[in-house]
Amino acid sequence: METRELRYFVAVAEELHFGRAAERLGMAQPPLSRAIRQLERRLGVELLERTSRTVAMTAAGETLLDEARAVLDAVEAAERRTRRAAHTTTGQPGVVLATKAGASTEFLAKLLAAYAAEPDAVPVEVILSGIGEQTRVLRDGRADVALLHLPFDDTAGFDTEELRTERQVVLLPAGHPLGARSHVLTADVTDLPGLPLPRWPEADGTYRDGPGPQADNHAQLLQLIGLGRACAIVPESGGTSGRGDVVAVPVLDAPSVTTVIAWPPHSRSRGVAGLVRTATSL
Amino acid sequence: METRELRYFVAVAEELHFGRAAERLGMAQPPLSRAIRQLERRLGVELLERTSRTVAMTAAGETLLDEARAVLDAVEAAERRTRRAAHTTTGQPGVVLATKAGASTEFLAKLLAAYAAEPDAVPVEVILSGIGEQTRVLRDGRADVALLHLPFDDTAGFDTEELRTERQVVLLPAGHPLGARSHVLTADVTDLPGLPLPRWPEADGTYRDGPGPQADNHAQLLQLIGLGRACAIVPESGGTSGRGDVVAVPVLDAPSVTTVIAWPPHSRSRGVAGLVRTATSL
DNA sequence: AGGGCCGATACCTCTCGGGTATCGATCGCA
DNA sequence: TGCGATCGATACCCGAGAGGTATCGGCCCT
Secondary structure (H helix, E strand, O other), X not given: OOHHHHHHHHHHHHHOOHHHHHHHHOOOHHHHXXXXXXXXXXXXXXXXXXOOOOEEEOHHHHHHHHHHHHHHHHHHHHHHHHHHHHHHHOOOOOEEEEEEOOXXXXXXXXXXXXXXXXXXXXXXXXXXXXXXXXHHHHHOOOOOEEEEEEOOOOOOOOEXXXXXXXXXXXXXXXXXXXXHOOOEOHHHHOOEOOEOOOEOEOOOOXXXXXXXXXXXXXXXXXXXXXXXXXOEEEEHHHOOOOOOOEEEEEEOOOOOEEEEEEEOOOOOOHHHHHHHHHHHOO | OOHHHHHHHHHHHHHOOHHHHHHHHOOOHHHHHHHHHHHHHHHOOOOEEEOXXXXXXXXXXXXXXXXXXXXHHHHHHHHHHHHHHHHHHOOOOOEEEEEEOOOOHHHHHHHHHHHHOOOOOXXXXXXXXXXXXXXXXXXXXXXXXXXXXXXXXOOOOXXXXXXXXXXXXXXEEOOOHHHHOOOEOHHHHOOOOOOOOOEOEOOOOXXXXXXXXXXXXXXXXXXXXXXXXXXXXXXHHHOOOOOOOEEEEEEOOOOOEEEEEXXXXXXXXXXXXXXXXXXXXX
């Protein structure tokens, strides 16, 4: 199987429409039909059930769709990492670390400082990716290592080490009646009048419909809360950043958040290994 | 990047010789040279340093070699799983489980029995792969799920659940002086005169040079021990199988062995999920 | 100095990937 | 019920490019 065939199949499987898939691929429909048919012949498997009006997936097609996506991610990662390895030789950054924009900044600062002090440290570039983007960025090779937060991020397919676990707090505008409480429950802070939970972008970058302002980074979030337009439940360390207009109150029944450091399983980079060693011994 | 190019590159990188690589690929040398050169051009990266006498890897080449192997494994897995998914629909086995031949057989039996009793159980095919072969078999799609043993097997790239941890014992021929002891240390059983530790096949299927008989499965091992030709340190449960000619003595300072159940991270198979659920609640 | 090894180059062939035109089946609609 | 629209498949054509053979040119060994 060639990656070209897999790209074609993914397009058709996602569109369930040869015409649209062909358009998306920048080609005509007939060669696409032929390519898929040839793929099916070579595999000896029916991937799509076609009538002259409609296209549907078979069980085998669903399987191949999953696997093909994994392959294409791996190919993309291979290209990126190879290019980066080439430029690294000529003095560019040694390792790229992805982290949630605005989360655990002081922990990150400690980690970077401690690692830089190591004798064999290589330069570290930090990518502040959007919410839920880190796993993508790590999977497709834009980053070599990432800080993820359980149970929100999906660590499937990566090697990980747990770094620390922390409670969650609710961030409220200063002066809000609940701000004086020593603790609250989740139920206390959902549906607060005038303080909806903000909406995060979904995996595909769109926002779910519903009430609540949109935010895709921590600074925006704090801003919104300070303005009294939202509240949010976040890990303790993603705190108020010293702002006077936001207060944090522990939420007893919210699941605690574990920060992990994650990297692609076959990584053999010296920089990644060092960073992980430093992080776990922090 | 097409998988064909990656296959070519891996061949050349492994042989470090265009002529031999071409032969291995069943093609002539010139088109291979051109293909590699084109890959380098498209990536904008030098992968191999060529003189007219010798071929050497660059750092970027090393990176691509790792990544390309991962991609090719993923492609192979995609083909196999797709084919199997197609035949599954027509009544073939639902999930393939790989395990070390001869290890934890009674645990495996319990697992299979418990799973078969589940209401939504699908048929399970068991592959008894050679030592160290399970991760390979799991990675390239011949199996959907495997029982691995830490710290021997490498779980990198898989999702895992720990099942149980056990001590290790040394297996000795019946009647050996140490057989009467209540426990021993590792140092007591290395370099026993006439009882060398057997050699296992390496990842590439070859045996390391050195003393000791060769064995690649548990039955052979027990046979050798019963004959007084070897001793071996194995997990408690891989015991004597009721043979009178072999005795087991705990080794206090040997690392304890953890059995884990492992599966490819993007697996969405109902059968795998059920097996894992059954195994963890056993 | 010369022979042999090995990767690169030149040049040819022919497969196959991709395009256009068109067919045939099916669904919506009057 | 019949007509047009939609959509995948088929027929046919063309050109890029994958792969072959012959040969070159640099390098090591003797």
